[in-house]
Amino acid sequence: MSDPASHPPQPHMNPYLAGFGLGLVLLASFVVMGWGLGASSAFATCASTCVAAVVPEYAMQNGFFSEYAGNPLKDWLTWEVLGAITGGLVSGLIANRSRLVIERGPRWSRGKRLLLAFAGGMVMAAGAKIGGGCTSGQALTGGALLNLGSWVFMFSVFGGGYAVAWFFRKQWL
């Protein structure tokens, strides 16, 4: 974690150029694997595998846990997420953006921010598993494949976000 004063973080990449790079990665996934990107299911696999290890009989008869439980080290998405951790780390180090901080607006306390981060993660898990994916697997991947359901999902994400943004403005602004 570098010192912000002597090594200021570099400005972000041009958003269109970053999007183009991201799009080429997604295209590579389509051509090489035959499917797109994902993220949330790696956590479903992780959680289900833990449940299956503790209460195997229950996990087998639960439609969700039985579907996702399996060796995470043999799971494509687990390795993709491990790659994303590495790729993000490399980019952050190059640009001097890696530092231990809590992201929040100036008027919001650390404790409340961490509480909402945890709550947001929980809500996100439910949304992703109800909607059939998250911003990566549905919006980005399905968007590029012109999947009807993914486009409905994508506009719902923006709709849901804008609908409640006002209530959480103090956390961010």
Added chain:
Amino acid sequence: MDAPFFKYGLFSEDASLLAAFLIGGGFGFFLERAGFGSARKLAAQFYFRDMAVLKVMFTAIITAMVGLTLLSQAGFVDLSMVTLKETRLTANLIGGLVLGIGFVIGGYCPGTSVVAASTGRIDAMIYLGGMFAGMLVFGFAYPALQPLVESHSMGKVTLPAFFHIPYGVLVLGVCLMAAGMFLAAEWGESKVNGTPLTPTSLLGGGRRTNTSRIVVGGLLALGLVAAVAGDPYRGSTATVSTSELSRLVDGKADHLVATDLADRLIAGRNDFRIIDLREPQDYATYHIPGAESLPLAQLGTAELRADETYLLYSQGGIHGAQAWILLKARGLPRVYSLYGGLDAWKDEVLYPALPEQPTAEQAAEVAKRTLVSQYFGGQPRSGGAAMPAVPQSLPPPPPPSDAPPPVQKKRRKEGC
């Protein structure tokens, strides 16, 4: 060389994990490059302060969309083999709303939270913990949520199929829509923040070319090519290897017999889609449990996928066999017809003629086939009894008491 490489068997399952790591690496790299390791930057999207989420996301979508369309139109990629999620409008709509709310509360979506955590954001690490806990809670609540998650599926539907617009034309439309959104986003940012347009943006910078204009303009130009380059799906132009087809038929690798189908349905091993080729009204009167209706006339243009297995049947055996050749010509690798069609299904499964005085070695077989017939709502007929009338509306078969359910879901291997 045919793509998608993995689905054409060009590398192993183990090697696919290395590909996952490399693809994920690129994914994380560009998310961080864009600044998506910061919750404040992501959340600013929802206050119109910084529209980077929209710009990056839609540039990525149109890049991959245009690229995949052009590669498919050039015949390099088989688009029907790229995995498409099923459309469930209710679940997609509600899930999207919940996810959008979670985005504003938590500040991240799953992919960006991973990158933020790896660059030291403590709130992102906590968020990941929340997501793990959320998966546990969701799993335990799944029996109650299942009706919503598995609400009505429209199957795999693309926008071009849904709106009856040629694929390439819709691709160009999405490119134009994205470009319009980019311009509106830049204008909105400058209004909300009260700042002038930067020279690196699409709108700012006078008449000079800049990176933004080259990227977006280039994608629009490629979108225009896609619009006039024809249907990206392989199909009408595919050729068949006649020697291969005759070898398959000769080796009986082209069909499944009715009793085997019945056994597979009962054992829950039917990992294929059963297609009823008859007219919809015949299908409504009676069909094999789990079958979908797809009249033969629509087979040439229906959206079928090379990574799925199809079993075709009609009243007799002829239409099923003809459809088999049709789908083989469309390049689908795993297609079978039901030998003898629905007539054979009635003759051998629903109302099998069983010997009245079975010999000792026949007894087990007779008992089994009686059970199978009753499972599907039929009744064995003895000796010379005439075939019962065509079943008008058979009740759906009761679930077996101790056998697994007839339709077993394949584990979702990919996707988010």
